[in-house]
Amino acid sequence: MVREWKQIADVLREDCEGSQVELRGWIYRTRGSNKMLFLVLRDSSGIIQCVGSRNDLGDGVFDLARSLMVESSVIVKGRISPDSRAPGGFEVQVNGMEVVSPAEPFPITKDQSEEYLRDMRHLWIRSRKLTSIMRIRSTLTGAIHDFFRGMGFHEFTPPIFTPNSCEGGSTLFEVNYYDRKIYLTQSWQLYAEAAVFALERIYDVSPTFRAERSKTSRHLSEFWMAEMESAWMTYMEVIEIAQEEIKFIIGRILERNPKDLEILDVDQERLRSYLEKDWSVITYTEALDILKDKGGMEIEWGKDLRTIEEDRLMEFFDAPLTVIQYPKEAMAFYKPLEGQAVDAPGPVAKCFDMLAPNGYGEIVGGSERETDIEALMGSLRKEGEDPKNYEWYMDLRRYGSVPHSGYGLGVERLLAWICALDNIKDAIPFPRTLKRTNP
């Protein structure tokens, strides 16, 4: 099917000069006088100024066009002409206009508060900022699929309703499931470990729900995780994949979304610099040393790193940093003991977190998975869980288990970091948080 109209981005070009075009979109701005009218038209590809005079259009069309509210949908016909006074360098000399649907006064105007914009999210989503973010988000998730498929991984989709927890029961959303209790998934982990003995190398990009009572600019109740799990891989091998994956994503966004990055005022050179650097990997124990020697913070060995400590640590690194071998005690039950660690005063796990620079926090968390059934049972009991609830998971260790590792990447955290967003809530179209479920 050939469309008879064009996208705005396709006519903002020298070779369109003088050509008669039809554009379809929404009124973005209106300005003008009694005889001269300037309408800025918006479509998904960009904006362009449309100019019309009363003389050329006639009273009927001119007055109709002049009465239009912002966000009215219109079909504009006209000739493309270069003009230094037009934003973007080109404008449309209008010679015909059809109103598809007039808009009521648009509630979002010049000054808006964060809160109001979130209430009006269904309309604010049309803004240049959010449109650019959503386009980059689309590139980002597409890049994840391309990256893993290119390496021979299979997409595996886990269930969203789950009977078990995995990251601790207190953060589960409970759902009434035919008068029984069931939960929204916190992680694909347990199911991925089942699938890995069939497909060996798998990945997914899927929604995750956590009822953490966190009210920060880095948390969502509903967010998307891009996870991978692979048989026969160690956690150190998986770290390299995580680094390559994120570099692949950044490269793809730089290649496909330069205009969107510009609209968001993102420093593209800074992004590009991440591609050339080697990203550091240090142990938890080394991290404590750095914090003590350079950061002036003394942390007792065995405590998990807190936000303030992670932020301080990242002041000494200019690319994502991977911290490995956290104390076993503080880790989830499925993360196994690292027997090879040399510098640690206590038992550590075969696990890692990747921290983003500039205070964006943990963007990846992963580990090797415990294969010893007795160790698993023990860790579960220690966390106060009943191993009976994990019977099928234990089966995975009874029938030909092999070493395997994986990680989860927070899609919104990564997007917020790449786009330098103030708040993670802008990294997802309709954020769900402790206090907000609307729109």
Added chain:
RNA sequence: GCCGCAGUAGCUUAGUUGGAUAGAGCGUACGACUGUUAAUCGUAAGGUCAUCGGUUCGAAUCCGCUCUGCGGCGCCA
């Protein structure tokens, strides 16, 4: 779970040692204007100062409850 902040026209807000008819900008309506850049100029409409209760001769202003939202910690991606 702990700590903190905010709520005044559709939007952004001014206004607290308690004493106005609650003031403005944007938006909207009407009018002027043939090159505007979220144009400019004029006129107008638009408010039970989040709710409930208390103190007071008098409350947007002081106190308390509630509601709504926001941020920080902890936890996590």
